[in-house]
Amino acid sequence: MMFKKIFPSLFFFFLSIFIWAIQYGFDLIIGDADGKIKVWDIYVFIGFIQIFLMLCALLWIPEVLRRFRGNFSATYEELLKRNSVSVLICxxxxFFMCIDLIGSIFFNEREIERVHTASYYRTQHPCFHHGLVHNMASEAFWGDIKYPLYTNSFAFRDSAAFEAKQNLDKKQIVFIGDSFTEGVGVAYENTFFGxxxxxxxxxxxxELWNAGCVSYSPLIYYNKIKYYTEVENLKIDYLWVFIDATDVQDELNYKDFRPNCNQKYLPKAGMADSYRYKMIEDNSLFDIYKNHSLFVRLISNTYINFFTDLSADKKMYYYNNRFAWLDNEEIYxxxxxxxxxxAQNNMQSLVELCKEKNIKLAIVVYPWPIMLNNYDKLSSFIRLFMNFDYIFVVNLLILFQIVLVFA
Incomplete structure (x- = not known):
């Protein structure tokens, strides 16, 4: 009799438990025991199905209460009629659950593939934060621009993917900088390094090598050169560091980064699965649903766009004002x-590292186009590094001649 009274809610509750058991039990028996269901090579997140069933169980509690008072419906039609609101909401x-499920499978999958395609050739690094994947041949993206990207076994951008080997009979010149030095958005042969x-x-x-990568700054220059000379045993006779005004903004983004440069690390290309199903990395239940539910993501993005002060995001704030520090005293x-x-302290650390390693250092300060017609901005930036030896303020068209003289 008790079972009959609570059956309406109990039915949805046990159905939710049953689906959970299928999800984990089925995968435990024939899968890899990670609790993830894979359909047609696509991970399917079914958490919102379980939420739907639990909500239905709650919506039928009024009927359960009626039954505890002895008020049972005589027919199935009467049951539906007196619970019409609960039925309608269910x-x-x-309806929304089905749309969300389809959206999460197809629309989110497209977004996952887009993110994966746009970034799998880049990787995190415990010593210098991030870099390129070694021996990579792929199509890279810079906004809407598609271009070929190749890296050698040093994980440096190059003309092709190959096992790099230094000719120690030659002087080894390494360039390092940010996106401009890497040459993002441009085929290798058209970059200034190429x-x-x-x-x-x-x-x-x-012999020339390009260690540049997007969003690098003096802290990363120091850590990367330290790692490659001490862990990878890369020979460097001359180091050319290319600095621009955005390095100051990037320094703030990395001020909480704690490098680990004591052991060799072999980064691998990002796998689509790591983008496709991130439950382990998600920090909260909300993050899980935001990453896998179309509607939760839509609601979250709407809230962020209309009710959140984006200036509170420090990294975005620095990015949007990346040149303002040059001529705006308040922002400075x-x-x-x-x-x-x-930036100055980390550059000094790099100078001392180069002296220790007997590396001849050149610091190349170059302007962005926005600075060319603004002498105050350009001169303010140049003065920051005037106390360092071997500083060059150059037009890159004459850089060929400078390298010849320096080497």
């Missing part, structure tokens, strides 16, 4: 001064 929830490499391809005295005092200090 159907509405079921043109320089071609220019000196028949030179028997020097707010965060530019700290970024400048970090």
């Amino acid at each position: 159907f509405i929830l079921f 043109r320089m490499r071609k220019e000196f391809s028949n030179n028997t005295e020097i 005092q707010e965060w530019g001064k700290e970024g400048v200090k970090l």
Whole structure:
């Protein structure tokens, strides 16, 4: 009799438990025991189905209470009629659940593939935060621009994917910088480094390597050179560091980064599965549903766009004002001064590392187009590094001649 009284809610509750058991039990028996269901090579997150069933169980509690008072319906039609509101809400929830399930499978999958395609050739690194994957041949993206990307076994951008080996009879020149030095959005042969490499391809005295990568800054320059010289045993005779005004903003983004440069790390290309199903990395139940539910993500993004002060996001705030510190005293005092200090201290660390390793250092300060017609911005930036030896403020068109003289 008790079972009959609570059956309406109990039915949905046990159905939810049953689906959970299928999800984990089925995968435990024939899968890899990670609790993830894979259909047609697509991970399917069914948590919102369970939420739907639990909500239905709650919606039928009024009927359970009626039955505890001895008020049972005589027919099935009467049962539906006196619970018409609960039935209607269940159907509405079921409708949205189906749309959400389809959306999570197809629309989210497309987004996952887009993110994976746009970034799988980049990787995190415990010592210098991030870099490129070694021996990679792929199509890369910079906004809507698609271009070929190749890396060698040093994980440096190159003309092709190959096992790199230094010719120790030649002077080894390493360039390092951010996206401009890496050459994002441009085929290798059209980057300034690619043109320089071609220019000196028949030179028997020097060999050039490009260690540049997007969003690098003095902290990353120091850590990467330290890692490659001490862990990877890369020979460097000359180091050319390419600095621009955005390095100050990037320094603030990395100020909480704690590098681990004591052991060799072999980064691998990002796998689509790591983007497709991130439950282990998610920090809260809300994050899980936001990453896998179309509606939760839509609601979350709507809230962020209309009710959140985006300026509170420090990284975005720095990015949107990345040049303002040069001629805006208020912004300079707010965060530019700290970024400048970090940049100068980390560059000094790099100078000392180069002296220790007997590496001849050149610091190349180059302007962005926005700075060319603003002498105050350009001169303010250049003055930051005037106390360092071997500083060059150059037009990159004459960089070929400078390299020849320096080497």
